[in-house]
Amino acid sequence: MKAKSTILLLYIAWVTAAVMLVFAAAEKQPDSFYTLLRWVCCAVFAYSAVTSFQMKRMLWLWIFGALAVLFNPIFPALQDRSLWIVADWFSIGAVVIAAFIFWKVSKT
Numbered sequence: 001m002k003a004k005s006t007i008l009l010l011y012i013a014w015v016t017a018a019v020m021l022v023f024a025a026a027e028k029q030p031d032s033f034y035t036l037l038r039w040v041c042c043a044v045f046a047y048s049a050v051t052s053f054q055m056k057r058m059l060w061l062w063i064f065g066a067l068a069v070l071f072n073p074i075f076p077a078l079q080d081r082s083l084w085i086v087a088d089w090f091s092i093g094a095v096v097i098a099a100f101i102f103w104k105v106s107k108t
Helices: 003-028 031-054 058-070 081-107
Strands: none
Touching: 003 031, 003 081, 031 058, 031 081, 058 081
């Protein structure tokens, strides 16, 4: 039962991060939004990496770990907006693919 509640929490976190990432990629937002986006995405991706480690999904551990580092708010990566748009869409894609893969795991 704990695994299913963990997966449910992951899905809620992923949807939250994905919606914020879509808003960030779609059009220019205020700087405060990007600060909040970094905090939320870093936390979500770090939690996803820990969960991936617990589930022995090493590839996803590395993917989510890299995304957590990319979005970390403490030492921000200095990039222009066009690179961030690519990173945002890549992150959304990773979350969508992970959702399908983790869904299969939770059903078995």
